[in-house]
Amino acid sequence: MNSNKKLSLWDGVMIVSGSMIGSGIFIVSAGMTQAVFSPAWLLTMWVLTGFITIAAALSYGELAGMFPKAGGQYVYLKEAYHPIIGFLYGWSFFTVIQTGTIAAVGVAFSKFTGYFIPIFEMKEQNALLQLPLGFGHLTIYPAQLLAIFTIILLTYLNAKSIENGKRIQGVFTATKLIALFGLLAFGLILGFNSSIWNANWNLGWQNMSMSKEGILSGLALSGLVGGIASALVGSVFSSDAWNNVTFIAGEIKDPEKNIGRSLLMGTIIVTIIYLGMNIMYLGTLSMEQIALAPEERVGVAASQSIFGPIGTSIIAALIMISTFGCNNGLILSGARVYHTMAQDRLFLPQAAKVNSKGIPAWALWAQCAWASVLCLSGKYGDLLNYVVFVVMIFYVLTIAGVIVLRIQRPEATRTYRTPLYPFLPIIYITLASAFCFALLIFQPNYTWPGLFIVLLGIPFFLYFNKGNQKR
Numbered sequence: 001m002n003s004n005k006k007l008s009l010w011d012g013v014m015i016v017s018g019s020m021i022g023s024g025i026f027i028v029s030a031g032m033t034q035a036v037f038s039p040a041w042l043l044t045m046w047v048l049t050g051f052i053t054i055a056a057a058l059s060y061g062e063l064a065g066m067f068p069k070a071g072g073q074y075v076y077l078k079e080a081y082h083p084i085i086g087f088l089y090g091w092s093f094f095t096v097i098q099t100g101t102i103a104a105v106g107v108a109f110s111k112f113t114g115y116f117i118p119i120f121e122m123k124e125q126n127a128l129l130q131l132p133l134g135f136g137h138l139t140i141y142p143a144q145l146l147a148i149f150t151i152i153l154l155t156y157l158n159a160k161s162i163e164n165g166k167r168i169q170g171v172f173t174a175t176k177l178i179a180l181f182g183l184l185a186f187g188l189i190l191g192f193n194s195s196i197w198n199a200n201w202n203l204g205w206q207n208m209s210m211s212k213e214g215i216l217s218g219l220a221l222s223g224l225v226g227g228i229a230s231a232l233v234g235s236v237f238s239s240d241a242w243n244n245v246t247f248i249a250g251e252i253k254d255p256e257k258n259i260g261r262s263l264l265m266g267t268i269i270v271t272i273i274y275l276g277m278n279i280m281y282l283g284t285l286s287m288e289q290i291a292l293a294p295e296e297r298v299g300v301a302a303s304q305s306i307f308g309p310i311g312t313s314i315i316a317a318l319i320m321i322s323t324f325g326c327n328n329g330l331i332l333s334g335a336r337v338y339h340t341m342a343q344d345r346l347f348l349p350q351a352a353k354v355n356s357k358g359i360p361a362w363a364l365w366a367q368c369a370w371a372s373v374l375c376l377s378g379k380y381g382d383l384l385n386y387v388v389f390v391v392m393i394f395y396v397l398t399i400a401g402v403i404v405l406r407i408q409r410p411e412a413t414r415t416y417r418t419p420l421y422p423f424l425p426i427i428y429i430t431l432a433s434a435f436c437f438a439l440l441i442f443q444p445n446y447t448w449p450g451l452f453i454v455l456l457g458i459p460f461f462l463y464f465n466k467g468n469q470k471r
Helices: 009-020 028-035 039-066 073-080 083-113 142-160 162-189 194-201 221-238 255-284 287-291 298-343 361-377 380-408 423-442 448-455 458-470
Strands: 129-133 136-140 208-210 216-218
Touching: 009 162, 009 255, 009 298, 028 039, 028 208, 028 221, 028 255, 028 287, 039 073, 039 194, 039 221, 039 255, 039 380, 039 423, 073 083, 073 298, 073 380, 083 142, 083 298, 083 361, 083 380, 083 448, 083 458, 136 361, 142 162, 142 298, 142 361, 162 255, 162 298, 194 255, 208 287, 221 380, 221 423, 255 287, 255 298, 287 298, 298 361, 361 380, 380 423, 380 448
Parallel strands: none
Antiparallel strands: 129 136, 208 216
């Protein structure tokens, strides 16, 4: 990897916040409100998500200071436990986590382009062709092809030079942050309706859920816990990808300090925005309007309430900017994980190569190819739902790695130490483990398929590891 470090603290903050903010904040509050029909619980879930995200970021800073090189979470897991744990994370990262997210964000960009160019709406009349398969048929839409085009374009630009990715990330992330804070200001000052706010808060902490048909149902304690677990899937995944900056540590100036700072500053900025957006939703839309927003596009409904008919175009343009910048951060950082794995001889050997600019271009194009396949398959959403459980398990293992490495390597140089150690890591581990346990009990559809995907990586690890032993 090129030793010329070209990414500053500002670039790191842009990667963290830009990778986190995609289209989720404009959509997932609808499903969360259906699961638990209570304004108090809705905001509590976003506060809890923000807290555990910031707690994880503060803990990650110590690991980043110990291992200031590309690879991030893969490296931390390998160093704290065993190469197979790091590999299984890297395997899941390539097959679903990063590539599935890239595909989902790319298609979200295309869908909102459909507001301006109708051919990109995901409607049956826009289908280009249907391919018969043994278990059904595969329908290809222009939106999928546009998503693939944007992924290829961003991959090409990032493969040419790190400066391209840096500039795109800075411009698009700064633009969407300014736009989001502007939307919040308009929503909280001009669009805020005290009667709607008061009516929503009359519901308080009630234990209710709402079906997609608008039917309210009471929740027993177990149902409330299950509803919260289901709702947190949306907020947690909307707040994910904050750790992408650790994957590209080898190209950040003074990574021992700047990665931790980037993580903290980026996660705080996004947490403030996410909480503010949901407060704005509650001040402009009734709970029923949030839960039953057409196609779950709460952001569009709120923008229409604030700006009138033009609000649809405003929010569509904002989401296009948001998703394009988000995908740039995901594409830029993700390939460094496969590159590091290949250097450890635990991935395809071509991924270990860099081009004349020091960029792992082969790894970038491999990521592009698989993300494009997922775009065409349309299965990225299901796959991401399946792995949310194991993503959290890997986070728990990584944060626990702070404690493990303190015990195993007390003499190691730590340019940054986790504040409130060991309480902060323990609090995160406890809360995240409780979330995983609740998913295991109440939402098994989110758990066992994800575990199966991870375990599929074991034979591949044995294959690569066997090759290492022969060398």
